[in-house]
Amino acid sequence: MAFDAPTGNEPAADAAPGKPPRLLLHCCCAPCASYVLECLSPLYEITLFYYNPNIKPADEYYKRAAELEKLPGLLPLPNRPGLIVAEYDAGAFDPVAEAYPDSPEGGPRCGECFGLRLRATAAKAKTDGFDCFATTLSVSPHKDAKVLNAIGVRLEGEYGVGYLRSDFKKRDGYKRSVELSKQYGLYRQAYCGCRPAKSW
Numbered sequence: 762m763a764f765d766a767p768t769g770n771e772p773a774a775d776a777a778p779g780k781p782p783r784l785l786l787h788c789c790c791a792p793c794a795s796y797v798l799e800c801l802s803p804l805y806e807i808t809l810f811y812y813n814p815n816i817k818p819a820d821e822y823y824k825r826a827a828e829l830e831k832l833p834g835l836l837p838l839p840n841r842p843g844l845i846v847a848e849y850d851a852g853a854f855d856p857v858a859e860a861y862p863d864s865p866e867g868g869p870r871c872g873e874c875f876g877l878r879l880r881a882t883a884a885k886a887k888t889d890g891f892d893c894f895a896t897t898l899s900v901s902p903h904k905d906a907k908v909l910n911a912i913g914v915r916l917e918g919e920y921g922v923g924y925l926r927s928d929f930k931k932r933d934g935y936k937r938s939v940e941l942s943k944q945y946g947l948y949r950q951a952y953c954g955c956r957p958a959k960s961w
Contacts, residue, residue: 781806781840782892784925787882789813791828791947793897796938797929798836801895807842808891809833812881814853815874821950822849828948835945845885853877866903875904876912883916883924895925900934 784805788794794809801807811829816822826846833841857873864870879896886894896913899906906928913924929935942949 783808783890785810785882785886785889785891785894786842787812787878787894787896787898788829789878789896789898789901790825790950791832792938792942792949793900793929794829794832795836795941795945795947796900796934797895797897798832798838798842799937799941800929800934802836802838802840802842805893806840809842809844810847810882810885811845812847812878812885814850814877815857817851819849819851822851824948825950832945832947836941847881871904872908872912875909879909879912879916883913883920883922886922887920891922893923893925895927897929899927900929900938902930902935906930 782805784801784807786794786797786801786807786809788797788809788811798807809829809832811826813822813825816825830844830846833844854874854877857870857877875896875898878898879894882894882896885891894913896909898904899909910924910926910928913926917924939949941947
């Protein structure tokens, strides 16, 4: 069953008694992950999952991965997260980019991109026995939380792993992510990852 990102201090998914739910958190980058970790770390046992085949070139992919690797050591989190960095696989996104070469930011190309990344997260959550999965993507003002949540809920049904519905840009989440990025000197990229999106 889908559940909402918590606003109180109670876990929002089933877990073993006395233990926080295990959450696989898809991360697009360290700046977006910063606020989401601050928000969710008190409630979940989190593993960050860096899978973003939309990012080009490869140097940019690994630069963002390195920034995400150092993030848990910077933030004063009550529960320090683990990290899984997927191998770079730009070929997984190429069919999406080719199918929507002129799609504007926020158009169908983005929806397909969200689906690609969230499906990999749901599959990994299922395989590794996580209680739930989520994504940091909704913290960005460029990402439609309704689209993300619809995809997540659909994948929850397919994989049988709870999806954490969210819109992390609310309650000044995006503003807080910018503040944390400045505080810890995080690299903030100028585009989401795919070359067609570099125009914004």
